[in-house]
Every structure is written in C-alpha cells, then in structure tokens.
C-alpha cells in the first residue's frame with residue numbers, strides 16, 4: 376500500500392495561493408491587502424462590477440481598513456496589452472504598493488499583467504511563455520466574481536496583443552496571487568448569460584485538466600470535484616439562481632482552477648485562444664463550442680480515464696469504458712444545453728476562411744503540449760470544421 380501511495384505522489388507538483396472562500400467574506404479584502412504590507416491599493420475592476428455595487432463595497436472596506444486606493448477600470452474583455460501598459464503607468468504614477476483584482480478573468484489577468492510590468496518593465500509581450508519573469512511582482516489579491524475563470528488561483532495570465540489580434544499566455548509561478556478571495560455572494564449580480572458562459576469555461580477547465588498528460592493525483596481530485604459540483608448545481612444555478620447552487624459553481628471554478636493551474640489544459644483551450652484573439656470572442660462560449668468535439672477526438676487515447684470522468688459527471692459505470700465513453704459525451708452535451716451554450720463557431724462570428732490560420736496558431740499554443748492526443752495542424756483544422 377505504501378509503495379502504491381508513494382508512486383501516486385512521486386511526480387506531483389501542486390501549487391496554490393492562500394485561499395479564502397465563503398459567502399460574505401469580500402469585506403476581508405482590506406485586511407488581506409494590509410497583511411501583505413499594502414498601504415495604497417491599486418484596485419483593478421470593470422464597469423459592470425462598478426454598476427453592480429461591488430466596487431463601492433470594496434472601496435468602503437479598504438477605507439475602513441485605513442488603506443488609500445486608486446481605481447483602474449480601463450479594461451475590456453480579453454484584456455489588451457495597451458490597457459495593461461496604461462494601468463502599469465498609472466500604478467507607478469500613483470505610488471501604489473499592492474494590487475487587488477476584482478472581477479472575471481479579464482480583470483484578474485489585467486491585474487496580473489499590470490503587476491508584471493510595474494516590477495519588470497518592458498512590454499507585456501516580453502513575458503510570453505514559461506518563466507520569463509525575473510523580478511517579484513507586487514503583492515496581489517484576486518477576487519473572482521464569475522463561475523469560471525480560475526485566474527484567481529492559476530499560474531497563468533492570458534493577454535491580447537491588440538496589434539496582432541493574438542492572445543498569448545504568460546506562465547509563471549510569479550503570477551499566482553498571494554491570496555485568492557472568493558465571496559460567492561458577488562455572483563448574485565452576474566448576468567444570466569455570464570453565469571452560463573463562465574460555468575461552461577469551468578467545465579472545460581475541469582475536463583481538460585483531468586485528461587491532460589500532466590495531470591496528477593492532486594489535480595484529478597480537484598478536477599473531479601469541480602465536475603461533481605457543476606453536474607449537481609448547473610441546472611438549478613442557471614434556472615433558479617439559488618444562492619447555494621451559485622456558491623457551488625464558484626467552488627467548482629476554484630477546484631477547476633487549482634487543477635488546470637497545475638496540469639494545464641488541452642486542445643479546446645489551444646484553439647480557444649487564437650479564436651479569442653482574432654475575434655475578441657467570449658472565452659467560455661468558444662470553449663463550449665469546442666469541448667464536445669475535442670473530447671470526441673481524445674476518446675481513443677483516454678479510455679482508462681473515462682470511468683472516473685463519468686463518475687465526476689454523476690454516473691457510476693463500474694469500470695465499463697464503452698458505457699463511460701457514452702456517458703461522458705452525453706453529460707457534457709447535456710450540461711452545455713442546460714446553459715444554452717452556442718454550438719457553432721459560425722454563430723460566434725468566426726469566418727470559415729480563417730479556420731486554417733486558427734489551426735496554425737493553435738498548433739503553437741502552449742495548451743497543445745498537454746493534450747492527451749497529439750494533433751497536427753490538419754487534425755486541428757478537422758476539429759474546427761466539425762464545429763463550424
């Protein structure tokens with residue numbers, strides 16, 4: 376038994392930030408910033424969160440904790456290099472000393488990008504790829520307000536090069552925040568459409584992290600837990616928005632984030648990044664379109680993984696791979712239907728003439744490296760055509 380356990384853990388590397396999770400805990404944001412030595416907070420969020428009142432609440436918490444702050448909201452979905460450069464200049468000009476990112480993946484990735492530039496200088500593109508950051512970034516607290524990004528625990532930031540209309544990934548332990556603070560109550564004001572798209576993103580994180588060649592015991596535990604929570608709560612969360620189901624989706628996002636931060640992802644995300652870059656398309660929607668076809672492509676090489684994946688999706692198969700294969704595909708499709716996910720690239724505005732270029736770019740994306748099944752440019756093009 377001991378040898379088996381030792382083998383199971385022999386090649387695990389698993390890193391997560393300090394995690395605070397609970398309803399009503401957003402008020403701890405000031406004490407988190409203070410604990411990290413901050414006196415002047417650079418608060419990165421977006422106009423939607425401002426209108427929903429959460430930015431005001433955070434500002435009040437910061438004031439109550441005796442902290443000064445600067446508010447920066449010049450960010451858009453799929454955050455752009457220029458927005459990050461402007462934010463970094465503002466951070467330096469204002470003499471801030473800690474960053475708080477409040478929002479979805481865009482606000483949090485922008486906060487990470489700003490943090491990288493203020494301590495390392497240069498252009499944000501200089502840090503593309505693995506381990507290019509040499510100086511420690513300022514203290515960073517990330518507060519997710521959606522059901523799906525995982526950026527609050529991940530070692531990645533995905534930024535859009537606005538001139539090239541290309542998304543690129545920064546990978547470094549340095550960009551995992553010091554503290555991830557989730558208050559599921561912030562989901563109360565998340566528009567229905569974003570509940571669906573971000574939950575679809577979390578679903579794709581959990582499935583791709585589980586099937587990744589870099590998965591481990593620890594990432595599996597988190598990926599499967601995320602799937603259990605999504606399959607149990609997605610329907611009620613989307614249809615009735617019950618607080619406990621919304622909290623389960625937030626918890627699923629956290630578990631899926633811990634999984635993929637340590638195991639990386641696969642072909643769905645490798646394709647989603649160039650599509651998001653070229654069309655500024657919604658990331659969760661793109662993944663929803665791609666995921667069923669990518670799982671179908673992976674099936675021949677992941678058979679022994681399927682029974683546990685099916686269990687995560689709520690079904691006992693007693694190790695029957697054929698049954699598990701059917702159940703996995705059906706369950707993923709059913710969950711995507713529950714959240715009314717788009718099912719074609721065309722419906723997202725993708726142009727057919729661009730498919731070969733998207734396949735070419737996806738072949739260079741870092742997420743392709745951990746796909747369980749190798750894919751040539753032609754294989755990637757086949758998948759794109761299948762879901763066009």
Ligand SMILES: [Fe+2]
Nearest residue numbers: 576580644658
């Ligand atoms: Fe994602």
